[in-house]
Amino acid sequence: MDNIDRQLIGLLRDDARVSVASLAKQLKVARGTVQNRLSRMEADGTIVGYTVRVRPQVESQQIRAFMTVAVEGNRTEQVLRALRGHPNVVALHTTNGRWDLVAELRTDNLEEFDRVLRQIGLLDGIANTETSLLLSTQKL
Template identity: 30%
Template sequence: MDAIDRKIVSLLRDNGRLSQETLAQRVHLSRPAVHERVKRLEEQGILRGYQALVDWEALGLPITAFIWVRTSGTQCHEVGQLLMRLGNQESIVEECHRVTGEWCMLLKVRVALPLALQALIDRIRAVPDVQATMTTLALSTLNARVSGDEEVLG
């Protein structure tokens, strides 16, 4: 993977809907050359898919929180899969990361209201093998992955 491939990955990470023509202009190659590079990046598993960026506030889930989870035993993968399914109309577990240190997992969650966060934490604590949680609310998010070259505080 060279610098041009890295630039293509970066551009597609920022906006997965960029046309190959636009990519070609931005990396200063022909469209067929960009097509071949994108195809190769997909075949190598570097580009695994394309996704939509969600406006969580417009979706009714404006609050972001991070929940540290400590488990007993070694069934972290199974517990993580259970945690990912705990969402409902007022909350969603967006990401679950296995981490090192004092805690076993870090969840990124989106909720509608503080009471929805409380209810989600209660459901998390009720999962077998979950010993403890610690929650941090995000006040704002610095998002450097937006179209264009500017960073946005949202």
């Protein structure tokens, strides 16, 4: 990956729907160059997909939280597999320090949130969790 590829990815992070012509103009390269680079990065797995970011206010009815997780022994992969399959876990991060994992959770209401916390707390391999509700987002 060279500097043009990195710039191209940066532009797509800002707006994944931007046209190839616009990308070419911003990068000062030919449209074919942009299309070829995109095709190559998609084929080799550098770019694995495109997504939509939604303002938090649009999903204001959702309960959002970060759950930090301490894993028992060497069971991190087992816990990751279980959390990856959970419909209320929208992101997972490994970390160092006191906690082994950070999971972002989303539910539609507090009753469902309570149920999700109990479900996750009972998973094999989880030693301890701590959860913080996200009250507001200051910057996107």
